[in-house]
Amino acid sequence: MRKMPGQRIVELSVTPVPVQYRKELGTNSRNDPTAQTRTEWLVRARTEYGQEGLTIANRFMREFDSFDSSAGTVRGLVALLRDSFLNHRVDEYLETSDGRVVGVHEEYKQLFWEHGWMSILAFDLLGQDLGISAVDLLGGQVRDRVPAYDTTLYFQDMVHPENGAAQVASEAAKAHSDGYNEFKIKVGRPGRWMAPQAGMERDVEVVLGVREAVGPDAKIMVDANFGYDHRLDLLEDFMRETLPANIFWFEEMVTADVGDYRVMRRIRDRLGSDALLVCGEVDRDPPSQVFRDLVDQRLIDGYQPDSVSAGFSRWQALEEWLEPTGVRSIPHNFGNGNFGTRATLVFGAASPTFLTLEDERHYPNVYADDDVSFSDGAYSVPSGPGLGLKIDTDAYQSKYAGHEALITL
Ligand SMILES: [Mg+2]
Numbered sequence: 001m002r003k004m005p006g007q008r009i010v011e012l013s014v015t016p017v018p019v020q021y022r023k024e025l026g027t028n029s030r031n032d033p034t035a036q037t038r039t040e041w042l043v044r045a046r047t048e049y050g051q052e053g054l055t056i057a058n059r060f061m062r063e064f065d066s067f068d069s070s071a072g073t074v075r076g077l078v079a080l081l082r083d084s085f086l087n088h089r090v091d092e093y094l095e096t097s098d099g100r101v102v103g104v105h106e107e108y109k110q111l112f113w114e115h116g117w118m119s120i121l122a123f124d125l126l127g128q129d130l131g132i133s134a135v136d137l138l139g140g141q142v143r144d145r146v147p148a149y150d151t152t153l154y155f156q157d158m159v160h161p162e163n164g165a166a167q168v169a170s171e172a173a174k175a176h177s178d179g180y181n182e183f184k185i186k187v188g189r190p191g192r193w194m195a196p197q198a199g200m201e202r203d204v205e206v207v208l209g210v211r212e213a214v215g216p217d218a219k220i221m222v223d224a225n226f227g228y229d230h231r232l233d234l235l236e237d238f239m240r241e242t243l244p245a246n247i248f249w250f251e252e253m254v255t256a257d258v259g260d261y262r263v264m265r266r267i268r269d270r271l272g273s274d275a276l277l278v279c280g281e282v283d284r285d286p287p288s289q290v291f292r293d294l295v296d297q298r299l300i301d302g303y304q305p306d307s308v309s310a311g312f313s314r315w316q317a318l319e320e321w322l323e324p325t326g327v328r329s330i331p332h333n334f335g336n337g338n339f340g341t342r343a344t345l346v347f348g349a350a351s352p353t354f355l356t357l358e359d360e361r362h363y364p365n366v367y368a369d370d371d372v373s374f375s376d377g378a379y380s381v382p383s384g385p386g387l388g389l390k391i392d393t394d395a396y397q398s399k400y401a402g403h404e405a406l407i408t409l
Helices: 074-085 106-114 116-130 165-177 196-214 232-241 258-271 289-296 307-325 337-350 393-403
Strands: 009-020 037-047 052-056 094-097 100-104 145-153 182-186 219-223 249-251 276-279 357-359 378-380 405-408
Touching (some): 009 074, 009 337, 052 116, 052 337, 100 106, 100 307, 165 182, 165 196, 196 219, 196 232, 232 258, 258 276, 289 307, 307 337, 337 357
Parallel strands (some): 182 219, 219 249
Antiparallel strands (some): 009 037, 009 405, 094 100, 145 378
């Protein structure tokens, strides 16, 4: 049978796939320790000629609240996928021009805006149908290698309290020897987990220790998850005392607020730091008003809506808005599993304003090995059509298929 473009989707499936960290992660400034095993809600969509597109529905499944509604349940997800994809043509979702995606077709605009992860599936399916990479669909490759940062330096001093700040430094040294050159450190101990002054001092000790462990050439970022709210005085002390560590960006030091960011920016300038101020992962409907204000008034340097939740289509629209402002794209990617790493890699390969990939460094799970490699702190760009990502069918059958929900004509 000759393959014609615009194949139909004839089958989908939903499967919970466990994904594991390489170590125990501590708490951040707000939450209890991160579970060592999380879930990728894998969605597979197969076409009449046997091609397959992938995404994950983690954002949808996180909406679970109670058994009174189908939000966040497999039955709800199955119904949504059946409506949105089954027996549809793979080329009816995205608007293209010169081989590039320039928007979403009218009927799907609202759907993909709300469920951004669906747009990634549409890119994958269309790319495979046309035999071209999603990197090209996103506008073409702008870098040969995509830098990535280790995002697993949580409050590791609380996982191994006997080692104190040295625990974080030793884990950073290990990540450095694994080939990473960029490291994000959770800070914000003053907010909840420690007495404010002692927490700030521990934050400083951790940052200076990591800098010593990874050497002068690595990038170091810090993320307080708002742990300095109401304590701009302590934040100023933290920023001053970590000047020797040459921090590359300050993430969510306080809750997004025009007044507080104005103060923080003044502190930063007065101290002579050129670190970026970044935030936005908590924006569930980006860009919402406070982030519009922060960008329009040039109070932040990077914006961080989630890569998979916002999806390729919404991120394309966000970048169009950000482009003239000079604010960088730094998609949040935590909690998106191995799929998220691939989706963010593809996005980062095509985005001129992208900075670096948030890497959870999970163990491999359900995806087949391919041509992507990691070395010197960066990933190579996949060459296959779509996301260039395939399921390891043996692993899938033996480990995960028992929990599959199938959607057929
Ligand atoms: Mg963060």
